[in-house]
Amino acid sequence: MANVLAYAETRAGELRKTALEAVTAARQLADATGGGEVHAIVFGPAGVAAKAAQLGQYGADVVVAVEHDRYTNNDPESISATIAERAKSGGHRYVVGVASQTGRDIAPRVAAKLGAAFASDVLEAKADGDALVVRHPGYWGKVIMTLKVTGSPTVVTYRAGAVTPAENAKSARAESMAPAADPAASRVVVKETTQSTKGRPDLAEAPIIISGGRGLKEAGNFKLVEELADAFGNAAVGATRAVTDEGWRPHSDQIGQTGRTVSPQLYVAVGISGAIQHIAGMRTSRAIVAINKDKEAPIFKIADYGIVGDVFEVVPALTEAVKKAKSH
């Protein structure tokens, strides 16, 4: 029987979707190893304990809230010290998180503090005797590795979105804990966290992504992409490196090997050639649409639905058609 500690992320005092993913994954791991307890640990300003109570719905037996004003912003130094402390005092066999940007700040440090084995960014994890066997994409997602980690405790992060939050209600006990390291003494200080997606879902969470390439010719023409995203309603906007290099869009919108990796339900590539480095970031999308005037463009090799044509003609027509379909 293995007790599992799940790190449930918050941003600005609100639980993130990754928090539900971490608790769900922890529950599955605990159940697969004989039904140990899942303890979820949450950091945030005063009031976060009340919001975290819902983690019981996803299978947490204990919800540990660590409240401090400084936790409105990310504070990896104090948070990782506190998780390591709790993992030690609770004798946890596994520490589970999600490999989001902030999860990547925390988990490796917790592993180093505990001297624990570490598996990063896994698609799935299964206990195998004393070891944990995980599947993890490497080489820019072009190779799937099966890795075996041994030793207790083991720290593991799941790829964001790899686990679907599942309800498994427990009547969770609430506990509170003081930070194991004073946040006021943290050397790295987040001065400001600014929201960068204006009224749109983030690339990591959007079910639909409309992505633009150099075929759009200039920054202003990105409004074609935005209008198509608006027509779908729940879509995010992405870009190629050619576009972020030109400064038409911020680097945070870049999809590919040196940008973000995404797997939406639908990916629409507008004026994108389909370079190997771009495909590395979106090849696991469920359905891919490509609109490009060059029928030889490599993007058509992986597009489920290709249209050969001028983006300035096809995209506005598609936007109108989607609006119409939505209004029915």
Next chain:
Amino acid sequence: MKIAVCIKRAPDSETRFKIGSSGTGIDEAGVKFDISDFDSYAVEFALQTIEKGGGGEVVVYSVGTDASQETLRKALSMGVERAVLLKTDAPVFDSMAVARALAAELQGGGYDLILFGKVAADTAAGAVGAMTAELLGLPVVNSVSKLEVGGGKGTARRDLEGAAESIEFPLPAVVSIDEGIARPRYPSLKGIMAAKKKPLETKPAQLGDVRLSIVKMELPADRPPGRIIGEGAAAVPELVRLLQTEAKVL
């Protein structure tokens, strides 16, 4: 300013992979290797920081087999002063073991800044930088896309999912580098000649317990072959129909 950069040998980004006959590694035949992409941005940032004035030194470190000498030489040819290879018999995929070897060597090196890539091309763990910082007791900022250092402190900007952070931290510190910081220069002929005479020291890597092993490597399933459904705006109704009935996203 004294800057260390930890760099790794990795396949070139154009590589189409094949799995080697052992089933636990890639087939290296015909594959070009280079400095892992984010690590090369870190090397470039370090060189530019020194060149801006104030003097100092850039040193590169790599944990790997003898094949990594070529990777370190490349950094020397870009303008780095010296290189250290922490030698292993085989590539190591255990992040903690790599971090231990690097920390043991970097300890007491007197660096103001120790740079990493945000993630290595092969392992794709994004862990070694933060682990090394932890072992050295240094502050760490990950995945930085803007960085300024000087006067004993640093300021950085990094992207989160749907948000961005501005960060302040004291030096010495560990920073891992995202794209956007600097595009790596191509070594000049003069740089390549000079690199041949620069010091490249080799020492055994102190990995400690290696607790992560590769069971298997596989290529992901191929996508179904692409399909062109039509030309121009005339193809839009068919696309909408397929999105509704087949892809079920509309």
